[in-house]
Every structure is written in structure tokens, then in C-alpha cells.
Amino acid sequence: MIALRHTFTPLMLALVLAGCATAPEPRDAQLSVPAGFKEAQANAPTDTSAASQGHWQTAQPSEAAHRGAWWLAFDDAALNELQQQAEAANPSLAVAAARVKAARASLGSARADRLPQVGLNAGVARQKFSPAQQGVAEGTNLPPGTVWSAGLTASYEVDLFSRVANSVNAAQADAQASEATYRSVLLALQADVAQAYFQLRTLDADVAVLERTLGLRQETSDLIGKRRDAGDVSELDVARARTELATTRAELQGVRGQRAQVEHALALLLGKAPANFTMPAQPLAVDARVPHVPAGLPSTLLERRPDVAAAQAQMMAATARVGQARSAVFPSLVLTANGGNASYELRDLFDWSARAWLVNAVLSMPLFDGGRNKANITRAEAALDESVASYRQTVLAAFGDVEDKLSGLAAVRGQTESLDEAVVAARRSADLADKRYRAGEDSYLTLIDTQRSLLAIERQAVQLRGAWATTTVGLIRALGGSWGEPAAAQALATQGKTQADKPL
Secondary structure, three states, X not given: OHHHHHHHXXXXXXXXXXXXXXXXXXXXXXXXXOOOOHHHHXXXXXXXXXXXXXXXXXXOOOOOOOOOOHHHHHOOHHHHHHHHHHHHHOHHHXXXXXXXXXXXXXXXHHHHOOOOEEEEEEEEEEEOOOHHHHOOOOOOOOOOEEEEEEEEEEEEEEOXXXXXXXXXXXXXXXXXXXXXXXXXXXXXXXXXXXXXXXXXXXXXXXXXXHHHHHHHHHHHHHHXXXXXXXXXXXXXXXXXXXXXXXXXXXXXXXXXXXXXXHHHXXXXXXXXXXXXXXXXXXXXXXXXXXXXXXXXXXXXXXXXXXXXXXXXXXXXXXXXXXXXXXXXXXXXXXEEEEEEEEEOOHHHOOOHHHEEEEEEEXXXXXXXXXXXXXXXXXXXXXXXXXXXXXXXXXXXXXXXXXXXXXXXXXXXXXXXXXXXXXXXXXXXXXXXXXXXXXXXXXXXXXXXXXXXXXXXXXXXXXXXXXXXXXXXXXXXXXXXXXXOOHHHXXXXXXXXXXXXXXXX
């Protein structure tokens, strides 16, 4: 017996030490990231600091911190109001908030396994024993008996091999992933609302251009009609003028139809029926405020983007579940205790002589399970491999997303600058053509050509102004929200907390 005890002690010590390492070390995603964004380097100032050299840091997503009321940088009261309405009533956001609540509840349930479980029981049992059960002679008549009982029960699992700890870690990572997913849905909603809003204003500006053009075409058509009556022009010019008038009217109707569809989409984002929502016309001004968004660094990007934070949390949850699966092959130690009273008569139940108690410690370990535990470990490790690959893909997609938005924004800016000059020249050309036609120096074909060119350039300029705003919103979304300006952070603090940060 002494030799057995000396052998058993180091064995248990080895098992305990092995149990401490059931969960593997966090995987290295083996990502090679750039120090900056390719599309931002052309206009970026020269910087030789350590941060600009691409020193990598692990993402530190702070789910309790606000990501910024970035839309305030557009200085648009109507946009601010729409954002508040969307956050308060969007159904998709409510679904994500409910999932956060469920994940937090699961975390609370997992944490409960760390504490002793205590219960109260009371009951009555009536039973008739056989002579063999009581150890008396066969044929002895034993009357049935009634037993009254009341007491407390307690149980506690000693977490020798981190099964409970790994379960809690997995649930905690799941909750973090759910919260990050909520913030991803919130950021997507905010961006969709802003882009739909600027699309509406762009279409309003397009409608304004077409309405002004339609008025000019109507005046020209009336003028040509009078000149035809006076014998100055032929019927051909009248037909051409009417054609241009009808074509412009058709284009106006098409743009109004597009505006109605965008307005319906915005209503759904706000959680309203399209029939109950109307957005007043507000053409996008030429000097509409569009903030400049700094591109930032890769490590900062990882901290900002909630989808990256969610992927990282899912990877940590998968890591903990590997440890949870591995701990199943080690012994488990459960301590139980029962204490209370039991009596044949209810009136004697709480007598001192009726007391009873039991303390139990059970160490159990699987010996043969048909390969179930091994299969569970393999499945958990495969899920971990999948989460690591998914994390890598999410990070790479994040960089690609930012690069696309940066290049698109640079192109829109360049086009806008060039087109501003073209608009001035086209308006001058159209004005001169109109005067020359009225003076009889040019044909109507020349006038039509210049007017068509002006209309096309003005509409393109309007669309580029809208594209500048919507592409800026897309870049903000790709960067994960606010770019960390103190003013924006202060403004957000006055706005209040998001649904995910409130008690659910």
C-alpha cells in the first residue's frame, strides 16, 4: 500500500501539470502586413518615426469603447437625425443586440460552474421492503413505511484540468465576438444610412439640373415656334426642339423614379414602412462639407474594425474549446455533500435525532469511450484551424477594402477637379451658342450640341460630388469608424451609448 501511494502521487502530479496546458497557445496567424496603405503613400508626408516603419502590434479591440460618431464630421443636422432614428428602430440592429444579450447570458451560465451548486430538497417516500432486503427470514411480513426528508445538497467540481476554465474562456470569447458583430452591424447601418442620404441628395441635385434644363428647353422650343411662324426657321428645327424637350422630360422622370427607390431603401434602414417616410428634397451643394479621412496604420486598422475584432475573438473561443475537448480525457473530481433530516413521522422530522448527512468525493476518468473524446479533440482542432484561416482572410480583406476605397476616393477627387473646369467652359460655350443662334449666326444643330454637352457635364459633376461623399463614407466604414479626433470623441460622448453598451 505504501509503494502504491508513492507511485500514485507523482502520477497525479504529472496529470495536474498536463491539465494546466490543455488549451493550446494562441495561434500565430502569420500575417505579413504593410507599414501603410499603398494608395495613401503618394500623398502621405514623409515620416521616419517608429510607427511609420510598420512595427506590428497585436490588435487590442476595446469593445467597451465607442468607435466614434464619425458622421458628425459632415456637419449635417439632417444626417445626424437619420442616424439616431436608424439606431433606435432598425430591425437588423435589434437582432444583433439580442444576440449580444444571449451571448452574455451564456457567459454567465458558464461562470456559474466555477461556484458550488447548492440546493434545497424536501419530500416524502413510501416504500415496502422485502425480507431479503432487510435480512430477515423468508415469509416475514414487513409493513410499508413512510419516510419524510428535508435538507440541503451541495456539489462542486474541482477544476483540476481546466475544463471549467476553458468553458468560461470560450463563452467569454463568444460574447466578445457577438459584441464585435453588433458593432459591425451598427457600423454597416450607419454607413448605409449615410450613403443612402447622400445618394438622395445627389439625385435631388440631378433633378434640379434636369428641371432647369427642361425649363430652358421649353423656352427654346417656344422661341423656335415663334420663329417658324415668322418664317425664319424650318419645321425641322421645331421637330428637333420638341425632341430635345421630350427627351429631357423622360430623363427627369427616370431620375425621379430612382430617387423614390433610394428613399424607400432609406425608410427600411430607419425601421419604417416606405409609405410612412418622406425625405424633403435637398440638392447636394457644390460646397457640401466632405471631411478628409486619414488612412491610419495597419495596427490601428485592426483595433478599429469590428469584423476583425470578431474574427479574433472567434479564434480565441476555438482555442479554448480545444482545451475543453482535451480536458475530457483527464480525471474529473466532483465533491458532493448532503445534509438534513429524515424521519418516519412528519412531527419528528426536525428532531435532533433525525439528522443525516453524507459527504462524497468522486474521481472519475474515462477508460474506453469508443474514440469519442479523440474525435471531439480532432473536431475542435479543425475548428481552430478554420478560425485562424478565417481571421487571416478577414484581415487581408480589411486591407484590400481600405486600398479600394482610397484609390476610388483619389480618382473621384481628381475627376471632380478636372470637371469643375469643364463645367465652366461648357456653360460659356452654351451661352455663346444660344446668342449666336438667336442672332442667326449658327444653326440649331450647333445649339443642340452645346446644350447636350452642358447637360451631360453638369449631371456628371453632380454625380461626382455625391460619389465623393459616398466614397468617403465607404472609407470610414473600411477603417472601422471614427479616426480618433478628440472633437469627434467628445461629440460622441454627448450622443450617449449604443444599444450594445447598455444593460441588456
